[in-house]
Amino acid sequence: MKRPWPMLLFLSAALAEPTVDVGVFTQAAASPPPPWHVVTFAGRPPTRYRIRPWDGEMAIEAISEAGMALLARPIDVDLDKTPVLCWRWRIDTPVAGADLSRKSGDDYAARVYVAFRLPPESLDWFTRSKLALARRVFGKAVPDAALNYVWDNRHPPGTMRPNAYTERAMMIVVESGAPKAGRWVSEARNVRIDARRAFGDLPFEAVLLAVAADSDDTGGHAHAGFARLCFVARPEQCGRDDSA
Template sequence: MPGLIFFCWMLMLPIACAGEENWVGRFDGADTAVPAPWRLLQLDKHVAATQYRIRLWDGVPAIEATADSSMTLLARPVEVDLSLTPVLCWSWRVDAPLINADMAKKSGDDYAARVYVAFKLPPSMIDFITRAKLGLARTIYGDAVPDAALNYVWDNRYPIGTYRPNAYTDRTRMIVVESGAARAGSWVSERRDLLSDFKLGFAAEQGEVTLLAVASDTDNTAEKARAGFADLHFVSREQPCAIR
């Protein structure tokens, strides 16, 4: 292990070596704006923006998201070697699930809380038709449109474990990690094997994580929601999550 640590230090890699957590969302709890490298990512300029800030929430330093008929991702670039640290850990909370959302419909594609991970795929894994569709989407929404994405959501309707394409695009998979109001109002810790979820969703062995985002999303249902996100990090399959 000392040799491995020295090797990582010498390379000065921005990704974790085996046995180390790769933190992407750890905050100090001060009541302030969200610091860089986090930034707002608004794909549709005609939709109101969800509001974000850093706060201490029941003793947990966290991102607070407040949505009112709104949708904006709070995103940051990520470098992670999924062969070393394929497991994504985080804590989140919602005041309440949405009422009228339904992930099977475009009109209901809203979530009190969601954790979004974007991937870049090798060109050989994207067929001509898909490349054309992605090109059109990027013409409309910009380069933030990924080759593929996973969304871990706190849903109101579908059971935990539901795994399905997004209502708008089959380049995004929706995974229900929490559902309903039973655990609303308190912090809940999660652990997902991101690499396994990616392989299941896209039948692919390779994919480079490029971006991680959180959101409270209510633009389609015109509802209000508040959510919190904390302690986002990657670990190996053998490691426990390092959630406070």
């Protein structure tokens, strides 16, 4: 009789691989629980956030009316062990008039944001100087580098380009347009690989995760949901159970 040892060993190894939950919710709430917090921007109406059941998911709901605010939380993730970020998201519709190539179009129906800390010696003098100036203007929360995974309205998935305001934030189009709007979509991204593609082979330390629906630059509307955010070792651990 053929023994099932290889399969059992494979399953044991898969179960032993770590999972770091960073956005898994169990009950509805008028505002997301700590350590989640809203980061607002002066002069801009904040995006509204709550936790609600939504088509089978207990999810963050984000509503933006010509406004912007991040829903953020600190994270402590070892990108050598768990480099893959998993999440599920949905939108009602892309933001009309958005265009990530222009400051006036820097809006997204949904975005997932990962910020990094880097050792000062890994950055050149020019980059350190620009970051110091940005922090004097915008505060100490300005990261050394950041990735923005976005649901865009016109650029194809796979597009990667610097943010219209700063090259220290790289925009990566994961979904685009309306074909998948109105349903949950599962994603998996290797954050370590994406960070190296964007900024070079540096010792990235992931320190903050945020989600947002963003419509301030176009004066539009955005309605999005986010669920099951976690870091895992391999993309297969994320699951791909998109709803019809």
